Amino acid sequence: MTATLPAPSRAASRSHAPLSRLVAAELRWVLRRPRTLVVLGLLALIPVAVAIGIAAAGAPESGRGPGLIAQVAGNGFVLPVVALGLALTLLLPLAVASAAADAVAGEAAAGTLRGLLISPVGRMRLVVMKSAGVVTVAVLAVVIIAVVGMVAGTVVVGGPGSLITLSGTTLGFGEALGRIALVATWTVGQLLAVGAVALAISTLTEHPLVVLASVLGGMIVFGVLSAIPALEWLRPLLLTTGLTAGTDVLRDPLPLDGLASSSLRALVYVVVGMTITVVRMRRRDA
Amino acid sequence: MRRRWVGAAGAVVAAGAVAAGVVGIGGTAAAQPQLPPVSPEDLVASVMTAQPGPFNGTVGIDNELGLPALPGAPQLGNGSQSARIWSGGDGKGRVALPSGEGEKTLVSDGTTRWAYDATERTATRSTGGAPEQKDPQSDPAGAATQMIGELRRTSQVAVDGTAEVAGRPAYQLVLTPQASERTLLREVRVAVDAEKRIPLQLTVLATGSATPALQVGFDDVTFGPQDPSLFTFTPPPGITVKDAPAREGRPDDRQGPPPGTRTVGDGWDRVIVAQRPAQQPGQEQQRPEGAPDLNALGSPVSGPWGSGRLISTAVGTAIVTDDGRFAAGAVPEQVLTEALAR
Known part of the structure:
Protein backbone atom coordinates (compact mmCIF):
# COMPACT_ATOMS: atom_id res chain seq x y z
CA MET A 1 0.00 0.00 0.00
CA THR A 2 2.67 2.44 0.97
CA ALA A 3 4.73 1.27 -1.98
CA THR A 4 2.17 2.40 -4.51
CA LEU A 5 1.21 5.57 -2.73
CA PRO A 6 4.07 7.09 -0.80
CA ALA A 7 2.76 10.62 -1.13
CA PRO A 8 -0.16 10.53 1.34
CA SER A 9 1.74 9.04 4.24
CA ARG A 10 4.65 11.36 3.76
CA ALA A 11 2.27 14.27 3.39
CA ALA A 12 0.40 13.23 6.49
CA SER A 13 3.53 13.16 8.57
CA ARG A 14 4.45 16.55 7.25
CA SER A 15 1.14 18.23 7.98
CA HIS A 16 1.16 20.44 11.00
CA ALA A 17 -2.10 22.27 10.60
CA PRO A 18 -4.58 20.99 13.20
CA LEU A 19 -7.69 19.34 11.80
CA SER A 20 -9.91 21.97 13.38
CA ARG A 21 -8.23 24.70 11.36
CA LEU A 22 -8.68 22.75 8.15
CA VAL A 23 -12.35 22.16 8.93
CA ALA A 24 -12.83 25.81 9.84
CA ALA A 25 -11.25 26.86 6.57
CA GLU A 26 -13.53 24.51 4.63
CA LEU A 27 -16.60 25.74 6.48
CA ARG A 28 -15.73 29.35 5.72
CA TRP A 29 -15.29 28.33 2.10
CA VAL A 30 -18.66 26.51 2.01
CA LEU A 31 -20.66 29.07 3.94
CA ARG A 32 -19.36 32.03 1.97
CA ARG A 33 -20.61 30.54 -1.26
CA PRO A 34 -23.63 32.59 -2.32
CA ARG A 35 -25.39 29.47 -3.63
CA THR A 36 -25.19 27.77 -0.22
CA LEU A 37 -26.74 30.79 1.44
CA VAL A 38 -29.43 31.10 -1.24
CA VAL A 39 -30.34 27.41 -0.89
CA LEU A 40 -30.55 27.68 2.91
CA GLY A 41 -32.68 30.83 2.60
CA LEU A 42 -35.04 29.15 0.16
CA LEU A 43 -35.38 26.13 2.43
CA ALA A 44 -36.43 28.47 5.24
CA LEU A 45 -39.29 29.62 3.03
CA ILE A 46 -40.89 26.13 2.98
CA PRO A 47 -42.37 26.24 6.50
CA VAL A 48 -43.27 29.90 6.06
CA ALA A 49 -45.14 29.13 2.86
CA VAL A 50 -47.01 26.24 4.49
CA ALA A 51 -47.86 28.37 7.52
CA ILE A 52 -49.18 31.24 5.40
CA GLY A 53 -51.14 28.81 3.25
CA ILE A 54 -52.77 27.23 6.29
CA ALA A 55 -53.47 30.58 7.94
CA ALA A 56 -54.93 32.02 4.74
CA ALA A 57 -57.06 29.02 3.89
CA GLY A 58 -58.15 28.34 7.44
CA ALA A 59 -58.78 24.88 8.70
CA PRO A 60 -60.28 22.70 5.99
CA GLU A 61 -63.95 22.09 6.65
CA SER A 62 -63.96 18.43 7.55
CA GLY A 63 -60.29 18.32 8.39
CA ARG A 64 -59.66 16.66 5.05
CA GLY A 65 -56.71 18.10 3.25
CA PRO A 66 -53.61 17.15 1.38
CA GLY A 67 -52.18 14.62 3.80
CA LEU A 68 -50.34 15.81 6.81
CA ILE A 69 -50.58 19.50 5.97
CA ALA A 70 -54.16 19.50 7.25
CA GLN A 71 -52.79 18.49 10.64
CA VAL A 72 -50.98 21.81 10.95
CA ALA A 73 -54.19 23.82 11.29
CA GLY A 74 -54.44 25.02 14.88
CA ASN A 75 -51.55 22.78 15.79
CA GLY A 76 -48.47 24.84 15.01
CA PHE A 77 -45.86 22.46 16.40
CA VAL A 78 -46.69 19.97 13.68
CA LEU A 79 -45.37 22.45 11.13
CA PRO A 80 -41.63 21.70 11.55
CA VAL A 81 -42.32 17.98 11.23
CA VAL A 82 -44.46 18.47 8.13
CA ALA A 83 -41.99 20.93 6.59
CA LEU A 84 -39.07 18.56 7.16
CA GLY A 85 -41.09 15.72 5.66
CA LEU A 86 -41.95 17.80 2.60
CA ALA A 87 -38.37 18.97 2.12
CA LEU A 88 -36.89 15.53 2.64
CA THR A 89 -38.55 14.13 -0.47
CA LEU A 90 -36.37 16.16 -2.84
CA LEU A 91 -35.24 19.61 -1.71
CA LEU A 92 -33.02 18.64 1.23
CA PRO A 93 -31.29 15.88 -0.77
CA LEU A 94 -30.79 18.48 -3.52
CA ALA A 95 -29.15 20.90 -1.07
CA VAL A 96 -26.85 18.22 0.35
CA ALA A 97 -26.00 16.82 -3.07
CA SER A 98 -25.05 20.26 -4.36
CA ALA A 99 -22.76 20.77 -1.36
CA ALA A 100 -21.15 17.38 -2.03
CA ALA A 101 -20.89 18.16 -5.74
CA ASP A 102 -19.05 21.38 -4.98
CA ALA A 103 -16.81 19.69 -2.43
CA VAL A 104 -14.80 17.50 -4.80
CA ALA A 105 -16.14 17.53 -8.36
CA GLY A 106 -16.62 21.31 -8.20
CA GLU A 107 -13.06 21.85 -7.10
CA ALA A 108 -11.87 19.46 -9.79
CA ALA A 109 -13.83 21.39 -12.41
CA ALA A 110 -12.46 24.71 -11.18
CA GLY A 111 -8.95 23.32 -11.10
CA THR A 112 -8.52 24.02 -7.40
CA LEU A 113 -8.57 20.36 -6.35
CA ARG A 114 -5.04 19.91 -7.66
CA GLY A 115 -3.80 22.49 -5.19
CA LEU A 116 -5.52 20.69 -2.34
CA LEU A 117 -4.15 17.32 -3.38
CA ILE A 118 -0.55 18.46 -3.57
CA SER A 119 -0.79 20.50 -0.39
CA PRO A 120 0.78 18.92 2.67
CA VAL A 121 -2.50 17.63 3.98
CA GLY A 122 -3.18 13.92 4.42
CA ARG A 123 -5.80 12.50 2.12
CA MET A 124 -7.82 11.19 5.06
CA ARG A 125 -7.83 14.69 6.55
CA LEU A 126 -8.96 16.00 3.21
CA VAL A 127 -11.90 13.57 3.27
CA VAL A 128 -12.77 14.58 6.84
CA MET A 129 -12.58 18.25 5.88
CA LYS A 130 -14.75 17.79 2.79
CA SER A 131 -17.27 15.64 4.71
CA ALA A 132 -17.46 18.27 7.44
CA GLY A 133 -18.57 20.79 4.84
CA VAL A 134 -21.35 18.50 3.61
CA VAL A 135 -22.46 17.60 7.15
CA THR A 136 -22.59 21.27 8.07
CA VAL A 137 -24.84 22.09 5.15
CA ALA A 138 -27.13 19.16 6.06
CA VAL A 139 -27.33 20.15 9.72
CA LEU A 140 -27.84 23.83 8.94
CA ALA A 141 -30.57 23.09 6.42
CA VAL A 142 -32.46 20.87 8.86
CA VAL A 143 -32.04 23.23 11.81
CA ILE A 144 -33.19 26.20 9.74
CA ILE A 145 -36.35 24.39 8.61
CA ALA A 146 -37.06 23.12 12.14
CA VAL A 147 -36.52 26.48 13.86
CA VAL A 148 -38.30 28.55 11.21
CA GLY A 149 -41.06 25.95 11.26
CA MET A 150 -41.46 26.24 15.02
CA VAL A 151 -41.49 30.03 14.90
CA ALA A 152 -43.85 30.18 11.93
CA GLY A 153 -46.04 27.51 13.50
CA THR A 154 -46.34 29.47 16.72
CA VAL A 155 -46.67 32.93 15.23
CA VAL A 156 -48.63 32.41 12.02
CA VAL A 157 -50.66 29.28 12.70
CA GLY A 158 -50.86 29.60 16.44
CA GLY A 159 -51.31 26.72 18.73
CA PRO A 160 -52.00 25.73 22.27
CA GLY A 161 -48.28 25.60 23.08
CA SER A 162 -48.54 21.87 22.85
CA LEU A 163 -48.60 19.23 20.15
CA ILE A 164 -51.68 17.23 19.27
CA THR A 165 -50.50 13.87 18.03
CA LEU A 166 -52.08 11.78 15.31
CA SER A 167 -53.20 9.46 18.09
CA GLY A 168 -55.30 12.21 19.65
CA THR A 169 -53.11 12.79 22.67
CA THR A 170 -51.66 16.13 23.66
CA LEU A 171 -47.95 16.50 24.37
CA GLY A 172 -46.62 19.28 26.55
CA PHE A 173 -44.16 21.90 25.37
CA GLY A 174 -41.04 20.04 26.50
CA GLU A 175 -42.07 16.73 24.99
CA ALA A 176 -43.11 18.47 21.77
CA LEU A 177 -39.64 20.04 21.54
CA GLY A 178 -38.14 16.61 22.14
CA ARG A 179 -40.17 15.13 19.30
CA ILE A 180 -39.10 17.94 16.95
CA ALA A 181 -35.46 17.47 17.97
CA LEU A 182 -35.83 13.74 17.31
CA VAL A 183 -37.25 14.19 13.83
CA ALA A 184 -34.55 16.79 13.06
CA THR A 185 -31.80 14.40 14.18
CA TRP A 186 -33.33 11.58 12.19
CA THR A 187 -33.62 13.81 9.10
CA VAL A 188 -29.93 14.75 9.38
CA GLY A 189 -29.15 11.02 9.48
CA GLN A 190 -31.08 10.37 6.27
CA LEU A 191 -29.35 13.36 4.64
CA LEU A 192 -25.92 12.07 5.66
CA ALA A 193 -26.71 8.92 3.67
CA VAL A 194 -27.49 11.05 0.63
CA GLY A 195 -24.42 13.19 1.29
CA ALA A 196 -22.06 10.20 1.59
CA VAL A 197 -23.28 8.73 -1.69
CA ALA A 198 -23.10 12.15 -3.36
CA LEU A 199 -19.54 12.62 -2.06
CA ALA A 200 -18.59 9.22 -3.47
CA ILE A 201 -20.01 10.15 -6.87
CA SER A 202 -18.27 13.51 -6.52
CA THR A 203 -14.90 11.77 -6.31
CA LEU A 204 -15.67 9.76 -9.44
CA THR A 205 -16.34 12.69 -11.76
CA GLU A 206 -15.08 16.14 -12.56
CA HIS A 207 -18.52 17.51 -13.39
CA PRO A 208 -20.64 18.73 -10.44
CA LEU A 209 -23.76 18.38 -12.55
CA VAL A 210 -23.19 14.64 -12.80
CA VAL A 211 -23.39 14.42 -9.00
CA LEU A 212 -26.64 16.37 -8.85
CA ALA A 213 -28.16 14.40 -11.71
CA SER A 214 -27.10 11.06 -10.20
CA VAL A 215 -28.46 11.82 -6.74
CA LEU A 216 -31.76 13.30 -7.88
CA GLY A 217 -32.13 10.67 -10.59
CA GLY A 218 -31.35 8.02 -8.02
CA MET A 219 -33.99 9.34 -5.63
CA ILE A 220 -36.56 9.32 -8.43
CA VAL A 221 -35.56 5.85 -9.64
CA PHE A 222 -35.77 4.56 -6.07
CA GLY A 223 -39.23 6.03 -5.80
CA VAL A 224 -40.29 4.34 -9.04
CA LEU A 225 -38.76 1.01 -8.00
CA SER A 226 -40.58 1.04 -4.68
CA ALA A 227 -43.86 1.61 -6.50
CA ILE A 228 -43.52 -1.61 -8.52
CA PRO A 229 -45.28 -4.43 -6.65
CA ALA A 230 -43.11 -7.13 -8.23
CA LEU A 231 -40.00 -5.52 -6.74
CA GLU A 232 -41.27 -5.59 -3.19
CA TRP A 233 -38.24 -7.63 -2.11
CA LEU A 234 -36.05 -4.70 -3.14
CA ARG A 235 -37.78 -2.20 -0.87
CA PRO A 236 -35.74 -2.82 2.29
CA LEU A 237 -32.63 -1.85 0.34
CA LEU A 238 -33.94 1.45 -0.99
CA LEU A 239 -33.13 4.61 0.96
CA THR A 240 -36.47 6.12 -0.05
CA THR A 241 -38.40 3.35 1.73
CA GLY A 242 -37.90 4.86 5.17
CA LEU A 243 -38.17 8.52 4.25
CA THR A 244 -41.75 8.76 5.55
CA ALA A 245 -40.83 7.38 8.98
CA GLY A 246 -40.43 10.95 10.28
CA THR A 247 -44.22 11.08 10.56
CA ASP A 248 -43.92 8.54 13.38
CA VAL A 249 -42.88 11.28 15.82
CA LEU A 250 -46.47 12.53 15.57
CA ARG A 251 -47.77 9.24 16.93
CA ASP A 252 -48.18 8.46 20.59
CA PRO A 253 -46.80 6.30 22.15
CA LEU A 254 -43.80 6.89 19.94
CA PRO A 255 -43.07 3.90 17.66
CA LEU A 256 -39.31 3.66 17.20
CA ASP A 257 -39.16 0.73 14.75
CA GLY A 258 -39.51 2.81 11.59
CA LEU A 259 -37.09 5.51 12.75
CA ALA A 260 -34.51 2.95 13.88
CA SER A 261 -34.63 0.78 10.77
CA SER A 262 -34.44 3.76 8.42
CA SER A 263 -31.54 5.19 10.43
CA LEU A 264 -29.68 1.87 10.20
CA ARG A 265 -30.35 1.77 6.48
CA ALA A 266 -28.95 5.30 6.22
CA LEU A 267 -25.90 4.17 8.20
CA VAL A 268 -25.24 1.43 5.65
CA TYR A 269 -25.41 3.99 2.85
CA VAL A 270 -22.99 6.22 4.79
CA VAL A 271 -20.53 3.32 5.21
CA VAL A 272 -20.66 2.40 1.52
CA GLY A 273 -20.45 6.03 0.36
CA MET A 274 -17.58 6.95 2.69
CA THR A 275 -15.66 3.77 1.79
CA ILE A 276 -15.77 4.65 -1.89
CA THR A 277 -14.89 8.28 -1.11
CA VAL A 278 -11.87 7.34 1.00
CA VAL A 279 -10.58 4.79 -1.52
CA ARG A 280 -10.97 7.22 -4.40
CA MET A 281 -9.37 10.13 -2.58
CA ARG A 282 -6.42 8.08 -1.44
CA ARG A 283 -5.81 6.75 -4.93
CA ARG A 284 -6.34 10.07 -6.64
CA ASP A 285 -3.37 11.51 -8.50
CA ALA A 286 -2.74 15.13 -7.90
CA MET B 1 -3.84 -1.19 -6.37
CA ARG B 2 -5.78 -4.38 -6.90
CA ARG B 3 -5.57 -5.15 -3.21
CA ARG B 4 -7.10 -1.82 -2.38
CA TRP B 5 -10.05 -2.47 -4.67
CA VAL B 6 -10.49 -5.85 -3.01
CA GLY B 7 -10.55 -4.08 0.34
CA ALA B 8 -13.13 -1.60 -0.88
CA ALA B 9 -15.25 -4.36 -2.34
CA GLY B 10 -14.98 -6.20 0.98
CA ALA B 11 -16.22 -3.14 2.84
CA VAL B 12 -19.14 -2.77 0.45
CA VAL B 13 -20.05 -6.46 0.79
CA ALA B 14 -19.82 -6.21 4.58
CA ALA B 15 -22.08 -3.16 4.55
CA GLY B 16 -24.50 -5.05 2.33
CA ALA B 17 -24.50 -7.98 4.71
CA VAL B 18 -25.17 -5.63 7.63
CA ALA B 19 -27.99 -4.09 5.62
CA ALA B 20 -29.48 -7.49 4.89
CA GLY B 21 -29.31 -8.39 8.54
CA VAL B 22 -30.75 -5.06 9.63
CA VAL B 23 -33.72 -5.11 7.34
CA GLY B 24 -34.25 -8.81 7.72
CA ILE B 25 -33.93 -9.91 4.11
CA GLY B 26 -32.41 -13.16 5.11
CA GLY B 27 -35.71 -14.43 6.49
CA THR B 28 -34.86 -16.40 9.57
CA ALA B 29 -36.32 -19.86 9.47
CA ALA B 30 -38.46 -20.25 12.57
CA ALA B 31 -37.10 -23.04 14.68
CA GLN B 32 -39.59 -25.48 16.14
CA PRO B 33 -39.35 -25.14 19.90
CA GLN B 34 -39.53 -28.23 22.08
CA LEU B 35 -42.70 -28.17 24.15
CA PRO B 36 -44.42 -30.79 26.28
CA PRO B 37 -47.13 -32.54 24.28
CA VAL B 38 -50.69 -31.40 24.82
CA SER B 39 -53.94 -32.92 23.68
CA ALA B 244 -72.18 7.51 18.26
CA PRO B 245 -75.83 6.63 17.77
CA ALA B 246 -76.71 4.09 20.44
CA ARG B 247 -76.61 0.57 19.15
CA GLU B 248 -76.90 -2.28 21.53
CA GLY B 249 -73.35 -3.22 22.25
CA ARG B 250 -72.14 -2.42 18.78
CA PRO B 251 -68.89 -0.61 18.15
CA ASP B 252 -69.62 2.83 16.85
CA ASP B 253 -67.71 2.62 13.62
CA ARG B 254 -69.25 -0.58 12.37
CA GLN B 255 -72.70 -1.14 11.02
CA GLY B 256 -74.99 -3.17 13.17
CA PRO B 257 -76.97 -5.83 11.43
CA PRO B 258 -80.19 -4.47 10.02
CA PRO B 259 -83.32 -6.28 11.11
CA GLY B 260 -84.15 -9.29 9.03
CA THR B 261 -80.71 -10.86 9.23
CA ARG B 262 -80.66 -14.57 9.84
CA THR B 263 -78.05 -17.27 9.73
CA VAL B 264 -78.51 -20.63 8.09
CA GLY B 265 -76.44 -23.56 9.21
CA ASP B 266 -73.61 -23.38 11.69
CA GLY B 267 -69.89 -23.88 11.86
CA TRP B 268 -67.96 -23.83 8.63
CA ASP B 269 -70.93 -23.66 6.27
CA ARG B 270 -72.82 -20.95 8.12
CA VAL B 271 -74.54 -18.56 5.73
CA ILE B 272 -75.70 -15.07 6.59
CA VAL B 273 -78.85 -13.99 4.80
CA ALA B 274 -79.73 -10.34 5.08
CA GLN B 275 -81.92 -7.70 3.59
CA ARG B 276 -80.03 -4.96 1.84
CA PRO B 277 -80.86 -1.52 3.20
CA ALA B 278 -83.82 -0.21 1.24
CA GLN B 279 -82.72 2.24 -1.38
CA GLN B 280 -84.81 5.31 -2.01
CA PRO B 281 -85.52 5.91 -5.65
CA GLY B 282 -83.14 8.50 -7.00
CA GLN B 283 -80.41 7.57 -4.55
CA GLU B 284 -78.88 5.28 -7.10
CA GLN B 285 -76.34 7.88 -8.16
CA GLN B 286 -75.23 8.78 -4.63
CA ARG B 287 -72.74 6.02 -4.39
CA PRO B 288 -69.56 7.23 -2.66
CA GLU B 289 -66.84 8.26 -5.03
CA GLY B 290 -64.89 5.25 -6.25
CA ALA B 291 -67.19 2.68 -4.67
CA PRO B 292 -67.78 -0.36 -6.79
CA ASP B 293 -71.26 -0.60 -8.21
CA LEU B 294 -72.64 -3.73 -6.60
CA ASN B 295 -74.87 -4.18 -9.63
CA ALA B 296 -71.86 -4.51 -11.87
CA LEU B 297 -69.84 -6.86 -9.67
CA GLY B 298 -69.76 -10.58 -10.17
CA SER B 299 -71.68 -12.66 -12.66
CA PRO B 300 -75.42 -13.06 -13.05
CA VAL B 301 -77.05 -16.17 -11.56
CA SER B 302 -80.61 -17.28 -11.24
CA GLY B 303 -82.53 -20.16 -9.74
CA PRO B 304 -85.74 -21.06 -8.02
CA TRP B 305 -84.88 -18.48 -5.33
CA GLY B 306 -84.89 -15.65 -7.86
CA SER B 307 -82.05 -14.01 -9.68
CA GLY B 308 -79.08 -11.94 -8.72
CA ARG B 309 -75.35 -11.60 -9.00
CA LEU B 310 -72.75 -13.98 -7.69
CA ILE B 311 -69.53 -12.58 -6.20
CA SER B 312 -66.76 -15.08 -5.57
CA THR B 313 -63.56 -14.58 -3.63
CA ALA B 314 -60.83 -16.91 -2.49
CA VAL B 315 -62.55 -17.84 0.75
CA GLY B 316 -66.19 -16.99 0.29
CA THR B 317 -69.13 -16.46 -1.96
CA ALA B 318 -71.87 -13.90 -1.86
CA ILE B 319 -75.10 -13.52 -3.80
CA VAL B 320 -76.89 -10.20 -4.08
CA THR B 321 -80.38 -10.83 -5.35
CA ASP B 322 -82.29 -8.46 -7.52
CA ASP B 323 -85.02 -8.16 -4.89
CA GLY B 324 -82.52 -6.83 -2.35
CA ARG B 325 -81.55 -9.91 -0.40
CA PHE B 326 -77.98 -10.77 0.35
CA ALA B 327 -76.37 -14.07 1.29
CA ALA B 328 -72.76 -14.72 2.09
CA GLY B 329 -70.58 -17.38 3.61
CA ALA B 330 -67.35 -19.31 3.25
CA VAL B 331 -69.24 -21.79 1.15
CA PRO B 332 -69.77 -22.80 -2.48
CA GLU B 333 -72.54 -21.18 -4.50
CA GLN B 334 -74.96 -24.09 -4.05
CA VAL B 335 -75.10 -23.68 -0.26
CA LEU B 336 -75.98 -20.01 -0.71
CA THR B 337 -78.80 -20.73 -3.12
CA GLU B 338 -80.19 -23.35 -0.73
CA ALA B 339 -80.07 -20.82 2.11
CA LEU B 340 -81.79 -18.20 -0.03
CA ALA B 341 -84.49 -20.63 -1.06
CA ARG B 342 -85.24 -21.52 2.52
Missing part, protein backbone atom coordinates in the same frame (compact mmCIF):
# COMPACT_ATOMS: atom_id res chain seq x y z
CA PRO B 40 -56.10 -30.84 21.31
CA GLU B 41 -58.99 -30.87 23.79
CA ASP B 42 -56.83 -29.54 26.61
CA LEU B 43 -55.32 -26.90 24.36
CA VAL B 44 -58.71 -25.66 23.19
CA ALA B 45 -60.05 -25.67 26.74
CA SER B 46 -57.09 -23.67 27.99
CA VAL B 47 -57.48 -21.14 25.16
CA MET B 48 -61.14 -20.64 26.04
CA THR B 49 -60.31 -19.85 29.65
CA ALA B 50 -57.01 -18.04 29.13
CA GLN B 51 -56.47 -14.85 31.11
CA PRO B 52 -53.38 -13.34 29.51
CA GLY B 53 -53.38 -10.18 31.60
CA PRO B 54 -52.05 -6.91 30.28
CA PHE B 55 -49.90 -6.95 27.16
CA ASN B 56 -48.91 -4.84 24.20
CA GLY B 57 -47.76 -5.74 20.76
CA THR B 58 -47.77 -5.17 17.05
CA VAL B 59 -50.16 -7.09 14.85
CA GLY B 60 -49.52 -7.76 11.19
CA ILE B 61 -52.28 -8.64 8.76
CA ASP B 62 -51.70 -10.28 5.40
CA ASN B 63 -54.92 -10.18 3.49
CA GLU B 64 -55.36 -12.15 0.28
CA LEU B 65 -59.09 -12.59 0.61
CA GLY B 66 -59.70 -11.10 -2.79
CA LEU B 67 -62.35 -8.64 -1.63
CA PRO B 68 -62.71 -5.40 -3.53
CA ALA B 69 -61.27 -2.44 -1.65
CA LEU B 70 -64.23 -0.44 -0.45
CA PRO B 71 -63.96 3.20 0.49
CA GLY B 72 -64.46 3.60 4.19
CA ALA B 73 -63.15 0.11 4.79
CA PRO B 74 -59.85 -0.02 2.92
CA GLN B 75 -58.53 -2.47 5.48
CA LEU B 76 -60.67 -5.15 3.83
CA GLY B 77 -58.76 -4.88 0.57
CA ASN B 78 -55.84 -7.11 -0.29
CA GLY B 79 -52.50 -6.20 1.20
CA SER B 80 -50.61 -5.98 4.43
CA GLN B 81 -51.39 -3.81 7.39
CA SER B 82 -50.14 -3.45 10.88
CA ALA B 83 -51.71 -2.28 14.08
CA ARG B 84 -50.33 -1.45 17.51
CA ILE B 85 -52.25 -2.86 20.41
CA TRP B 86 -52.24 -2.29 24.15
CA SER B 87 -54.48 -4.33 26.36
CA GLY B 88 -55.12 -3.71 30.03
CA GLY B 89 -56.44 -7.24 30.32
CA ASP B 90 -59.68 -6.10 31.96
CA GLY B 91 -61.70 -4.85 29.04
CA LYS B 92 -59.46 -1.82 28.63
CA GLY B 93 -57.57 -1.45 25.42
CA ARG B 94 -56.01 0.83 22.90
CA VAL B 95 -55.46 0.19 19.21
CA ALA B 96 -53.53 2.38 16.81
CA LEU B 97 -54.04 1.78 13.10
CA PRO B 98 -51.35 3.85 11.44
CA SER B 99 -51.63 4.89 7.82
CA GLY B 100 -49.14 6.85 5.78
CA GLU B 101 -50.40 10.29 6.72
CA GLY B 102 -52.79 9.67 9.56
CA GLU B 103 -53.86 7.28 12.20
CA LYS B 104 -57.01 5.80 13.62
CA THR B 105 -57.02 5.29 17.34
CA LEU B 106 -59.50 3.21 19.28
CA VAL B 107 -59.47 3.55 23.05
CA SER B 108 -61.67 1.73 25.50
CA ASP B 109 -61.56 2.26 29.26
CA GLY B 110 -64.00 -0.56 29.87
CA THR B 111 -67.19 1.50 29.69
CA THR B 112 -66.60 4.29 27.20
CA ARG B 113 -65.10 3.71 23.82
CA TRP B 114 -63.47 6.41 21.74
CA ALA B 115 -62.58 6.29 18.06
CA TYR B 116 -60.31 9.08 16.88
CA ASP B 117 -59.53 9.65 13.23
CA ALA B 118 -56.59 12.00 12.75
CA THR B 119 -57.38 12.61 9.08
CA GLU B 120 -60.96 13.61 9.83
CA ARG B 121 -59.98 15.18 13.17
CA THR B 122 -63.04 13.64 14.65
CA ALA B 123 -63.46 11.75 17.89
CA THR B 124 -66.48 9.51 18.26
CA ARG B 125 -67.63 8.46 21.69
CA SER B 126 -69.80 5.47 22.38
CA THR B 127 -70.86 3.81 25.56
CA GLY B 128 -72.22 0.40 26.28
CA GLY B 129 -70.86 -3.05 26.71
CA ALA B 130 -68.01 -4.53 24.79
CA PRO B 131 -68.80 -5.53 21.23
CA GLU B 132 -69.84 -9.15 20.96
CA GLN B 133 -68.12 -9.62 17.61
CA LYS B 134 -64.36 -9.35 17.99
CA ASP B 135 -62.57 -7.44 15.28
CA PRO B 136 -59.52 -9.37 14.11
CA GLN B 137 -57.65 -6.14 13.43
CA SER B 138 -58.01 -4.70 16.91
CA ASP B 139 -58.29 -7.92 18.89
CA PRO B 140 -56.69 -10.82 17.01
CA ALA B 141 -56.49 -12.99 20.10
CA GLY B 142 -60.16 -12.49 20.91
CA ALA B 143 -61.19 -13.01 17.30
CA ALA B 144 -59.21 -16.23 17.05
CA THR B 145 -60.63 -17.51 20.34
CA GLN B 146 -64.11 -16.72 19.10
CA MET B 147 -63.39 -18.53 15.84
CA ILE B 148 -62.18 -21.64 17.67
CA GLY B 149 -65.33 -21.56 19.79
CA GLU B 150 -67.56 -21.36 16.73
CA LEU B 151 -65.79 -23.94 14.65
CA ARG B 152 -64.66 -26.60 17.06
CA ARG B 153 -67.96 -28.50 17.16
CA THR B 154 -67.86 -29.08 13.40
CA SER B 155 -64.12 -29.56 13.09
CA GLN B 156 -61.46 -32.10 13.53
CA VAL B 157 -59.11 -30.47 15.98
CA ALA B 158 -55.46 -31.47 16.07
CA VAL B 159 -52.18 -30.17 17.38
CA ASP B 160 -49.70 -29.98 14.53
CA GLY B 161 -46.35 -29.52 16.20
CA THR B 162 -44.97 -26.26 17.50
CA ALA B 163 -43.81 -23.00 16.04
CA GLU B 164 -42.26 -19.76 17.11
CA VAL B 165 -44.51 -16.76 16.67
CA ALA B 166 -43.46 -13.25 17.71
CA GLY B 167 -40.44 -14.78 19.42
CA ARG B 168 -42.59 -16.95 21.67
CA PRO B 169 -42.99 -20.73 21.57
CA ALA B 170 -46.45 -21.75 20.46
CA TYR B 171 -48.54 -24.83 19.73
CA GLN B 172 -50.03 -25.07 16.26
CA LEU B 173 -53.70 -25.84 16.63
CA VAL B 174 -55.30 -26.97 13.36
CA LEU B 175 -59.03 -26.99 12.76
CA THR B 176 -60.10 -28.95 9.69
CA PRO B 177 -63.73 -29.01 8.60
CA GLN B 178 -65.51 -32.32 9.06
CA ALA B 179 -66.37 -34.15 5.86
CA SER B 180 -70.02 -33.13 6.18
CA GLU B 181 -69.16 -29.43 6.10
CA ARG B 182 -69.52 -27.81 2.70
CA THR B 183 -66.99 -25.00 2.74
CA LEU B 184 -64.36 -23.33 0.61
CA LEU B 185 -61.91 -23.35 3.50
CA ARG B 186 -59.32 -26.06 3.86
CA GLU B 187 -58.22 -25.40 7.39
CA VAL B 188 -57.71 -22.78 10.05
CA ARG B 189 -54.44 -22.79 11.91
CA VAL B 190 -54.07 -21.03 15.23
CA ALA B 191 -50.71 -20.64 16.92
CA VAL B 192 -51.39 -20.75 20.66
CA ASP B 193 -48.86 -19.28 23.06
CA ALA B 194 -47.43 -22.14 25.09
CA GLU B 195 -47.34 -20.19 28.35
CA LYS B 196 -50.19 -17.68 28.23
CA ARG B 197 -52.44 -19.85 26.05
CA ILE B 198 -53.68 -16.97 23.95
CA PRO B 199 -53.79 -17.20 20.14
CA LEU B 200 -50.76 -15.47 18.67
CA GLN B 201 -51.51 -16.06 15.03
CA LEU B 202 -54.51 -17.01 12.94
CA THR B 203 -54.06 -18.44 9.45
CA VAL B 204 -56.96 -19.18 7.12
CA LEU B 205 -56.25 -21.49 4.21
CA ALA B 206 -58.65 -21.93 1.33
CA THR B 207 -59.12 -25.08 -0.70
CA GLY B 208 -56.78 -25.29 -3.65
CA SER B 209 -54.34 -22.63 -2.52
CA ALA B 210 -51.05 -23.10 -0.72
CA THR B 211 -50.71 -19.50 0.41
CA PRO B 212 -52.88 -18.30 3.29
CA ALA B 213 -55.94 -16.32 2.34
CA LEU B 214 -55.69 -14.42 5.60
CA GLN B 215 -53.00 -14.29 8.21
CA VAL B 216 -53.36 -12.18 11.31
CA GLY B 217 -50.82 -12.40 14.05
CA PHE B 218 -48.52 -10.68 16.44
CA ASP B 219 -45.21 -9.52 15.05
CA ASP B 220 -44.12 -8.87 18.58
CA VAL B 221 -45.86 -9.08 21.90
CA THR B 222 -44.85 -8.19 25.44
CA PHE B 223 -46.77 -9.28 28.50
CA GLY B 224 -46.68 -7.06 31.54
CA PRO B 225 -48.36 -4.10 33.17
CA GLN B 226 -49.31 -1.23 30.88
CA ASP B 227 -49.41 2.49 31.49
CA PRO B 228 -53.00 3.16 32.65
CA SER B 229 -53.05 6.50 30.83
CA LEU B 230 -53.09 4.55 27.57
CA PHE B 231 -56.65 3.48 28.25
CA THR B 232 -58.14 6.92 28.73
CA PHE B 233 -58.85 9.40 25.99
CA THR B 234 -59.22 13.14 26.37
CA PRO B 235 -60.31 14.80 23.16
CA PRO B 236 -57.64 17.33 22.19
CA PRO B 237 -58.76 20.94 21.67
CA GLY B 238 -59.99 21.92 18.25
CA ILE B 239 -61.42 18.62 17.13
CA THR B 240 -64.97 17.53 16.50
CA VAL B 241 -66.48 15.28 19.14
CA LYS B 242 -69.44 13.16 18.14
CA ASP B 243 -71.59 10.73 20.06
